[in-house]
Amino acid sequence: MTDALVLDNVRKCYGDHEAVKGISFSVKEGEIFGLIGPNGAGKTSTLRMICTLLEPTSGNIQVCGHDNKKESAEVRKIISYLPEDAGAYKELTGRAYLKFMAGFFASGQECEDMVARAIEMSNLKERIDSKVSTYSKGMSRRLLIARAIMASPKLAVMDEITSGLDVMSAFEIRELVKDLASRGVTVLISSHNMFEVESLCDRVGMINHGELILCGTPEELKTRFDAQNLEEVFVKAVKE
Amino acid sequence: MNHLANITRKELKELLTPGTIVSILLVVILFSALGTAMSGESESSAAPKHMGVIYGGDWNETIVSYEHIDPVTHVPVTVDLSMDKLLKSAYLSTYKVSNPSDYIVTLTDDDEKAISEAIHEKDLAAVIKIPADFKTRFDSHQTTNVESYYGYSQGGIFSTVTSAMGKDIKNNINSILSFALMTHENTKTFAAFANSPITTTSHTDINGKMHDDVTPYAIYSALMGQNMIIPIIVMIVIVMVGSVVISSMGSEKENKTLETLLTMPIKRTTIVSGKLLAAAIMGLVYGVCYLAGMMVYSNGITSGISGGSVNLTSLGLAMSTLDWIILMIVLFLAIFSALGICMILGAFTKNYKMAQTMTLPISGLAIIPMFIFMFTSWESLPGIGQVLVFLIPFSHPMMAMNNLMFDNFLLVIGGVIYLLVFDIITILITVKIYNSDILITGIEQTRPIRALKKVFKIKEREHEERGDN
Numbered sequence: 001m002t003d004a005l006v007l008d009n010v011r012k013c014y015g016d017h018e019a020v021k022g023i024s025f026s027v028k029e030g031e032i033f034g035l036i037g038p039n040g041a042g043k044t045s046t047l048r049m050i051c052t053l054l055e056p057t058s059g060n061i062q063v064c065g066h067d068n069k070k071e072s073a074e075v076r077k078i079i080s081y082l083p084e085d086a087g088a089y090k091e092l093t094g095r096a097y098l099k100f101m102a103g104f105f106a107s108g109q110e111c112e113d114m115v116a117r118a119i120e121m122s123n124l125k126e127r128i129d130s131k132v133s134t135y136s137k138g139m140s141r142r143l144l145i146a147r148a149i150m151a152s153p154k155l156a157v158m159d160e161i162t163s164g165l166d167v168m169s170a171f172e173i174r175e176l177v178k179d180l181a182s183r184g185v186t187v188l189i190s191s192h193n194m195f196e197v198e199s200l201c202d203r204v205g206m207i208n209h210g211e212l213i214l215c216g217t218p219e220e221l222k223t224r225f226d227a228q229n230l231e232e233v234f235v236k237a238v239k240e
Numbered sequence: 241m242n243h244l245a246n247i248t249r250k251e252l253k254e255l256l257t258p259g260t261i262v263s264i265l266l267v268v269i270l271f272s273a274l275g276t277a278m279s280g281e282s283e284s285s286a287a288p289k290h291m292g293v294i295y296g297g298d299w300n301e302t303i304v305s306y307e308h309i310d311p312v313t314h315v316p317v318t319v320d321l322s323m324d325k326l327l328k329s330a331y332l333s334t335y336k337v338s339n340p341s342d343y344i345v346t347l348t349d350d351d352e353k354a355i356s357e358a359i360h361e362k363d364l365a366a367v368i369k370i371p372a373d374f375k376t377r378f379d380s381h382q383t384t385n386v387e388s389y390y391g392y393s394q395g396g397i398f399s400t401v402t403s404a405m406g407k408d409i410k411n412n413i414n415s416i417l418s419f420a421l422m423t424h425e426n427t428k429t430f431a432a433f434a435n436s437p438i439t440t441t442s443h444t445d446i447n448g449k450m451h452d453d454v455t456p457y458a459i460y461s462a463l464m465g466q467n468m469i470i471p472i473i474v475m476i477v478i479v480m481v482g483s484v485v486i487s488s489m490g491s492e493k494e495n496k497t498l499e500t501l502l503t504m505p506i507k508r509t510t511i512v513s514g515k516l517l518a519a520a521i522m523g524l525v526y527g528v529c530y531l532a533g534m535m536v537y538s539n540g541i542t543s544g545i546s547g548g549s550v551n552l553t554s555l556g557l558a559m560s561t562l563d564w565i566i567l568m569i570v571l572f573l574a575i576f577s578a579l580g581i582c583m584i585l586g587a588f589t590k591n592y593k594m595a596q597t598m599t600l601p602i603s604g605l606a607i608i609p610m611f612i613f614m615f616t617s618w619e620s621l622p623g624i625g626q627v628l629v630f631l632i633p634f635s636h637p638m639m640a641m642n643n644l645m646f647d648n649f650l651l652v653i654g655g656v657i658y659l660l661v662f663d664i665i666t667i668l669i670t671v672k673i674y675n676s677d678i679l680i681t682g683i684e685q686t687r688p689i690r691a692l693k694k695v696f697k698i699k700e701r702e703h704e705e706r707g708d709n
Contacts (some may be wrong), residue, residue: 077505
């Protein structure tokens with residue numbers, strides 16, 4: 001399996017504050033990789049740099065062989081990003097929102113097919129024609145995830161995918177992500193939910209104070225820290 | 241009561257943010273500056289002005305002699321009223337100056353072209369032409385028609401002072417002659433003449449062409465609708481469209497739709513252009529609709545004031561199709577400027593609430609020229625004022641209509657070029673900001689702001705430590 005994502009000594013500074021301090025890791029094609037860490041550790045900055053929203057101060061990021069800085073337009077064609085607490089345009093209906101977003105990737109029948117696929121994935125049924133402002137948090141999240149994966153990206157980057165959702169909605173979304181990975185899409189998620197990370201991710205990386213302090217499969221990490229679960233690993237690693 | 245005070249205190253704390261306080265102070269400063277500028281303009285319009293006189297008769301020949309009791313000495317005095325004395329007395333009654341002869345300019349050429357030239361070259365507020373047979377007509381109790389000539393210059397409400405002066409001079413001449421007649425003649429048989437020995441016919445020079453039976457006041461009244469309405473409409477459209485764009489940016493940031501949009505496979509320039517173009521089209525539609533509606537409304541009001549007697553088309557002051565097209569272009573470019581500024585400001589907003597405060601600079605920049613053009617004109621401003629007003633992009637659509645009517649194309653074309661340059665620069669800055677991290681991280685994460693915060697934190701800490709000690 002080749003690497004879908006490679007980060008090489010990536011740094012990000014805001015003024016004299018170094019938020020990300022030379023992070024290096026790689027994610028293989030079709031892998032679900034979890035990025036964990038306390039608040040303010042540098043996770044979101046890292047995800048934003050991968051998605052071309054922020055420019056790294058130094059270091060290199062490669063997405064499917066494309067240099068993130070020099071070929072940002074190419075990278076944007078093959079990635080999709082779902083920010084934490086992301087929303088959709090509230091005055092649009094779910095269908096209109098998907099149509100608007102699909103228009104950036106395809107036109108004509110291809111666009112229509114993409115929207116139809118997304119509607120099916122969102123499972124919003126007849127509510128797809130209601131305004132987004134009338135959706136519950138779970139419905140909005142399903143719509144956004146459908147949007148994120150409808151263009152069949154090679155790399156899907158998702159920040160806190162199930163944050164604030166009820167058990168049923170969170171379960172449905174995790175199933176969607178698993179299905180996505182089974183179709184060869186590389187998924188990079190960031191989450192505070194250790195259960196979710198443990199059950200979803202093939203490998204996990206932990207960031208603290210802008211540095212990658214751990215990287216491995218959940219099993220490897222549990223063995224290394226002699227822990228029952230990933231939450232225990234998290235606590236022990238942060239205290240170290 | 242405690243609960244009420246508690247809630248009121250909390251609400252005031254939320255409402256009185258530094259942004260609100262700055263905006264209140266700005267409004268005070270703005271209106272004070274405008275008041276000072278207007279009072280200067282008002283004082284200069286009330287100051288004595290030069291008046292040209294053409295009289296073919298003998299200036300020193302006595303027109304009428306009369307006797308009256310001197311109000312100071314209470315002694316009977318005989319006055320031999322000549323044309324020279326009559327005009328000086330009329331001027332003195334109008335402006336209360338000690339040396340009226342300094343302001344009365346004698347002209348000899350009574351050709352209309354020569355009068356127009358004299359008005360402009362000698363800076364005369366008015367020229368009055370008195371027929372050479374004035375004394376003969378006066379002696380035979382025949383009313384004399386005196387011709388009054390004015391030059392119309394764009395000066396808003398202050399452009400009417402010349403016709404006011406002409407009217408005052410005429411009234412004072414009539415008063416003096418009536419008084420003279422009543423003191424020594426039984427006016428019963430010629431009461432109408434004694435009441436008004438002279439009448440006047442007005443002529444006004446517009447764009448170098450003399451028009452009959454019209455005064456600057458009548459022209460101003462006919463133009464009043466657009467002079468008042470256009471600046472207001474432009475201000476409303478600019479503030480409204482600007483607010484829509486900034487709020488849209490605030491809303492995109494608050495809902496985090498912007499982050500998603502920025503990761504789409506499209507150029508940032510396309511996002512910026514799309515947002516600008518949509519808002520500019522909306523602004524233009526608003527502008528045209530408001531303009532049409534308000535023009536109908538203002539025509540309804542001002543037709544009564546001007547008496548409907550002034551036909552602007554016959555005075556060569558109508559807007560041609562080309563003029564309207566140019567006006568729309570200027571309006572569109574000004575809206576684009578507003579949107580460019582708003583897109584830059586919008587990049588720094590964090591949420592919808594902050595976006596509302598961000599519209600203040602745009603409102604200020606639109607209100608300043610609005611007040612200026614409602615009461616005066618660019619031509620009437622001092623040099624520095626002209627430069628400052630020209631630099632405000634929203635001034636141009638406010639003054640374009642008048643400039644087009646009065647064939648002041650240089651200022652219109654200059655404005656179009658300036659707006660184009662301004663728009664290109666704002667778009668380039670906007671694209672630069674949209675390509676930078678600021679859009680995502682906000683201004684707080686930039687090096688200068690972080691450095692500032694650091695300095696303030698250190699000072700705060702020092703204060704706290706001093707307080708502890």
